[in-house]
Amino acid sequence: MVRSVLRPNSGAAGSDNEYQEDPLFTRSIARALDVLSAFHYSDRPLSLSELAHSAQIDRSAAQRIVHTLRKLGYIRRDEQGRGFLPGIRTLDHTLDYLRLHPLVRRATPVLLELRRNVRERVDLSLFDDLRVVYAARMQSKRETFHATLVGHSVPTFCSSGGRAILSCLEDAEVADIIARSDRTPFTPKTLTDPGAIRDKVAEAREKGYALTLEEILIGEIAIGIALPDSSGRPCGAIHLAGSLSEWEPEEFMARFAPLISEAAADICR
Structure with missing residues (x-):
């Protein structure tokens, strides 16, 4: 495989x-x-x-x-x-899943407005154990064909949205997901040590969002924030990604963390 x-x-x-x-x-x-x-x-x-x-x-x-x-x-x-x-016919079931998913329905208009304001890539992902699966993708000017398709996924342990989701789970569940993950690095910057990953999860708990630097793609900076279901358990996340050729990490966080937090709050309301 x-x-x-x-x-x-x-x-x-x-x-x-x-x-x-x-x-x-x-x-x-x-x-x-x-x-x-x-x-x-x-x-x-x-x-x-x-x-x-x-x-x-x-x-x-x-x-x-x-x-x-x-x-x-x-x-x-x-x-x-x-x-x-x-x-x-497989597309018929994709449509059914997306149009009937309550989070996708609530989030889409909010994310469209967020994308208009930030002019960077905005994604909605859904939590699926070891991975998060993109259910909406709103591309920026730099995106490739593959980056526009729903259904693609990234690992929970090393993605911004995935780490944001982990930050809302109990420590035992976080450790279990990290242990079962294939932690083969995607880039030289991908964190694979369980302790280092848990430290980033703890940082996301403190800040309310997760930041990743070049862990999935070289040159990419991404910020993620978790979205809860009706019981309060995280079921998805917003990802906002930019290029390190255009943004310094501190500048990126200062510019977009308040906006992505506001969008998450709007979706939850």
Whole structure:
């Protein structure tokens, strides 16, 4: 499996072994979703054999699943006939998830206004254990194609929004998430020592927001603040990112920390 800054491992189980004792668990559905999940780490069409290998099923089972998913519009042949790609029906479920998620609905108008005021990249992420997943991305003038797509994710332990979320959790849960994370560095500046990461989490608790410098991308400075659900548990975060070629860290914090804090308060209200 290829490690990617765009989709780090969520820590979720990759097989249905742990559900063997669950009488309601439907393995055929799980296998179909395993086939669709094969595309998570691919940058090209996949052959039937590659889909079978990724889903850990035999080629015959993969052929039946792919045939069914093609009929339903969830898998398609690529234009050159070199393999299979996700189908357009998968977008229907993305739309359903985003439009029905209460935090996304509340946050979007606030973040649009924040983006107009700051003219830097503004993102909304959702907490998913070892990673935070982008549910809204409002690009600045510097962004690439990949930086505009929802569904990309970054690790909780080394991202600004992720650390802000950790700062709202109990120490035992923070330690557990750090311990289970793949702490392979993305840049020479990525903090990987558990003690150093906990120190940054403690700093975020004190300040009310987290600041990261070049831990995901070289030249990037980012500030993050957690967003709670109705019970008070953090369920997402706002990320605001800029370039170190344009901002000194202290200047960036002084300029944007009050604005991102105000946006978070508006969303919570």
